[in-house]
Amino acid sequence: MSILIWITLSKYSLLHLTTKYTMYRKGLAALPNVEVLSPLVTRVLGQNPGPKTLQGTNTYLVGKYPNVVLIDTGEPDKKSYTDLLRDTVRSSNLTVKGIIITHWHPDHLGGCGTVRTLLDEMWTSGNKTMCSNHGGDCAILGDSKVPEQCNVPVFKMPHAFDSEIAPGQNMHHLHDKQLVEVSEGCTLRVLHTPGHTDDSICLHLLQENSLFSADTVLGGSSGEFSNYTHYIKSLNRLRELAPVRVYPGHGQVEDGGVVDRYLSHRQDREGQVLAALRGEESHVGVGKLTEIVYQNENLHPGLVVAAQGIVGLMLEKLRADGTAREVEDGFWVAT
CATH class of the missing domain: 1.10.10.10 (Winged helix-like DNA-binding domain superfamily/Winged helix DNA-binding domain)
Known part of the structure; x- marks a missing residue:
């Protein structure tokens, strides 16, 4: 087993000092590798189960056919995940308009380079349905030029560790309350929710009143934080939204009441x-x-x-x- 030390964020703890196990915690619900969760949301499991990642990192294809964005990219160089992502997008004939990263941790940002390489390879091999902006129009992209090769843009709240976790990835910076028009009938609002990390965001899917909570709220497990005061403020902000459904960064889909349960648990x-x-x-x-x-x-x-x-x-x-x-x-x- 390999030990992965991520970063010391307080004098009391390594926020992520973890052994990568091939198993995940007992008692968790089994999740399918790919699952359509709503007409706008499909989950693709990151193939990295463990005591901290639970069943694995949840990545999401979000949008109204055929235009989608990918939320998070899993761990670096995880071929089983990129194969799964390729097959899912290809079989559904989707157009990936962009990638949104919820925070800098390697199980969310780390696969960014690998995924973008996959999209480039699929573009040059002739599967030109899978590309960021081939003649389409999306507010997140800023233009609709046809590229010579696929170069899916990446969007993220800025953080100092970005270049270390995903070197060479040019990222467009998101800001709080920004609206992302993924496709007709699919709009995401960016919510800066620090606490788990300084750069953590959640995404409010307006048409569903659902929430992509990343690691601020997990499914079937409690989460971690690097700043407790900020974390509680972020949870209170999410509670004010009163979402009907929560799509977490790890674990099963939860009802909106999970935010109240999280606050009670922390108190x-x-x-x-x-x-x-x-x-x-x-x-x-x-x-x-x-x-x-x-x-x-x-x-x-x-x-x-x-x-x-x-x-x-x-x-x-x-x-x-x-x-x-x-x-x-x-x-x-x-x-």
Whole structure:
């Protein structure tokens, strides 16, 4: 097994220190490799199951036939995924107008170069239905020129790590509240929802009042964050939309009530952290607090470091609230 260390985002945790397993967590619903979820949405599974990716990264072909965008691209050099994507687009005779990336993590952005290479190869081999702007018109593209070879544009909220995760990929920058006209009868609104990462976005599919939540909200599992305060603000923003359906970055499709459930879960967890802190007679470290808070949850070994990061970030919020303080590096007491 290979160990992939993604980036240290807090002094308490490596947000993504993970072993890539060939299995995923027990108890998760099995998902088909390709599934039509609505007249406007088809999910293509990223073929990368694991304890943090669940059944794999959910990528989505979104739009009204034949024009679609691809939301997220999975991991780097994942041939099983690109083969699946190629077959799905080819069999449905779709036109991929652009790629939208929800955030910089490698299981969402990492496959960008591979996917664009696939589209170029399909273009030059004669399957010219699969290209970004061959004579069509889409507001996201800005023009309708016929290219000599396929060069699907990539759109993303900017982040410093983009060039490291996907080198050589020229990206167009998105902004909050931007409208993306994918096709007639399919409009996405960009929502900047920091918390999971600084550059995280969700996409509001206006015609369905549905939400592509990326890793801000997962299906059948709780998510992670790099800034807890921003994360809670983003969840509250999503709740105000009152979506009827949520298409997550990992896991099964959820009803709109999942956002409320997420907020309740985080509030409960924050209360558990404070209660554990108050239950200790002296200062206590993040590792010990994590053991106390998660003691009844049979935490997967590959998720322990991430859980410690969650506890550490919640402690930072409790400090800001005046209910906890750090007495020495990594050791805390209730106030």
